[in-house]
Amino acid sequence: MRDPNNWEDPDEFKPERFLREQRDEIREQVLKYLSFGSGRRGCPGSNLAYIFLGTAIGMMIQCFDWRTEEVKVNLEETLSGMVLTMAHPLKCIPVPRICSFPVHH
């Protein structure tokens, strides 16, 4: 995932690297980001997931504060079965906030 041969500054948090223009710039770049697999057995739900994820992440941010026990997050990865996982799993505790969604009674 953090292979410097594939990513510029792989350990830096740069979400802009996934912006559409940059993503489409180099065609084979699609194969660098394999969250949904690829090819014939690639995930058929990826479009639905992209539609839904913005809302899901937005709600997680808007409706909860996230507490962690760690002061500094260790992003080291390790192989667990067939997938990479965090070597030191991060425990996140969601603390509900007052949501500003309109509530209809």
Ligand code: HEM
């Ligand atoms: C963030 C959400 C999701 C992630 C990260 C994800 C990821 C994946 C991955 C990595 C695979 C294996 C691809 C491969 O073997 O190359 C897969 C397969 C699959 N996914 Fe998803 N998926 C997501 C959401 C969904 C949704 C919303 C649906 C259905 C509504 C779905 C249905 C499937 C199915 C049916 C397969 C099996 C495809 C096959 O084996 O031919 N996924 N998904």
